[in-house]
Amino acid sequence: MRSAPLGFFDSGVGGLTVVRAAQHLLPHEDIVYLGDTARVPYGSKSPETIREFAAQDVRFLMDHGVKAIVIACNTATAHALPALREEFDLPILGVIGPGVEATLADPDTERVGIIATRGTIRSHAYQHALAQRRTGLILHAQAAPLLVPLIEEDWLEHPATEAALHTYLDPMVDKGIDALLLACTHYPLLMPVLRSFLPDEIRLVDSASTCAIHLSEELSRLDLLNDSTDPGTLQIHLTDLSEQFEMLARRFLNHPPGKIRRATL
Structure with missing residues (x-):
């Protein structure tokens, strides 16, 4: 499992600031990021709907073989983290x-x-x-x-x-x-x-930075740190694609995001 990617999700692309901090601390980890841009923002939704959306996000990332998941969204962490930890059998961290x-x-x-x-x-x-x-x-x-x-x-x-x-x-x-x-x-x-x-x-x-530090500590504690010396890769999946989202992804990462893929949940 050490060589498996890390999963991150957010309702949009703001969670890429958490990815950016994680890449700085964990440069050898592969990352799969899901931004649910078709349904952004989560903050205007009911807690029940947020939990439903978050569970769909987790299933998408699990289908990509991730070893741990970071909820890179404060609203989803607030409303969904306990339920997600109860439903899914892998480490799930939040930002709060x-x-x-x-x-x-x-x-x-x-x-x-x-x-x-x-x-x-x-x-x-x-x-x-x-x-x-x-x-x-x-x-x-x-x-x-x-x-x-x-x-x-x-x-x-x-x-x-x-x-x-x-x-x-x-x-x-x-x-x-x-x-x-x-x-x-x-x-x-x-x-x-x-x-x-x-x-x-x-x-x-x-x-963002505090979550990345906590992620690094948890991976070390669970013996899940990637022991590769190669630079980690980043896959970005968005449920809705637009030039605006690509521009924002570049800004939040502070470097070109590479190919952005369309995700279906």
């Missing part, structure tokens, strides 16, 4: 647990800001996980619905993006947050602009 653990890695952290899509904030998954692991935390959770479309327009340094970030984050900064958890896989692309105006003492935690 690693992000929470990284947020709490500093024992002095007392006030945590969370920004995410409406679906993730409404699920209270991060709020519950943080509160269960450390009592006395003060949490400030903010849905930031404008950020994903701004990122997908490549307006990372546009005044509109900075204005939206100030609107969402200034109240948290005024309340003295110690850490800001970026609870959407699109948001790592905002790190440079966030660092340009947030106070230095606010620690930024993104769910």
Whole structure:
């Protein structure tokens, strides 16, 4: 099983930021990525529908012989991870647990800001996980619905993006947050602009890099690390193909995505 590929899925292509982080840490692993772009976003769907879609995504990846699966989507992790682990007999990881653990890695952290899509904030998954692991935390959770479309327009340094970030984050900064958890896989692309105006003492935690670190640790623990010395390969499958999705895939990976295949679920 060590030479089998890793599977990743998301409702769109934002989860490729998790793939990018994984490729950096695990350069010899082959990866199969599924983006359910025909049904994006999952955040506007009911929890039951999200679980149904996520199970279909897992079956697609299992058909490609993967040894482990990463849910590279905060909404799907929040609503489907326990059910998927119960139904399928292979390691399945989500992005929420690693992000929470990284947020709490500093024992002095007392006030945590969370920004995410409406679906993730409404699920209270991060709020519950943080509160269960450390009592006395003060949490400030903010849905930031404008950020994903701004990122997908490549307006990372546009005044509109900075204005939206100030609107969402200034109240948290005024309340003295110690850490800001970026609870959407699109948001790592905002790190440079966030660092340009947030106070230095606010620690930024993104769910993409923390998930990749957790994946590496789990593969090592399970003795599933690929022992090949060859560079890993990446297959991208999308349920709907368009020039926009190909452009976004390039942006999230920070390199050409190669041939993108059409997936049928």
